[in-house]
Amino acid sequence: MTTNELQSEIKKLIKKIGWSLPKLSDVIYTAMHDEFEYDEDEALKFREKIKKQLSRKSTTPEILENYLHIISQDRKVERHEIIIPVYIKSKYLDSEMVEKMRSISRGITKSLVDKNDL
Numbered sequence: 001m002t003t004n005e006l007q008s009e010i011k012k013l014i015k016k017i018g019w020s021l022p023k024l025s026d027v028i029y030t031a032m033h034d035e036f037e038y039d040e041d042e043a044l045k046f047r048e049k050i051k052k053q054l055s056r057k058s059t060t061p062e063i064l065e066n067y068l069h070i071i072s073q074d075r076k077v078e079r080h081e082i083i084i085p086v087y088i089k090s091k092y093l094d095s096e097m098v099e100k101m102r103s104i105s106r107g108i109t110k111s112l113v114d115k116n117d118l
Contacts, residue, residue, distance in 0.1 A: 001065075002061065003057060003061050006061055006064035007053075007054050009068065010054060010064060010067060010071070013071060021050065021051060022047055024050065025046055025050045026047075027074060028046075028050065028067055028070050029042075029043050029047075031073070
């Protein structure tokens, strides 16, 4: 997925589970740091960092994929029975086939989202 798609996916997901940006930031910060290392000032700086990463085009997809992975591990996501799409690279498919598969996946995801919005 592209940076823009991942940013959009994260925003939709936190909206669906009822999280605010500060809540998202706290969950990710806590997951990325030892529970005994929680620093309020660093957590606030991290909140601003996440806010920027969810809007900048220069954010790498790997960072956002890591955030999605962390979010998917939360119990609230499990309770909502939300499925988070994950792309696993295959050495058997050429780039043209990968792009066609992405296009199909986007279409399926869009139709599911549209169906759930009814």
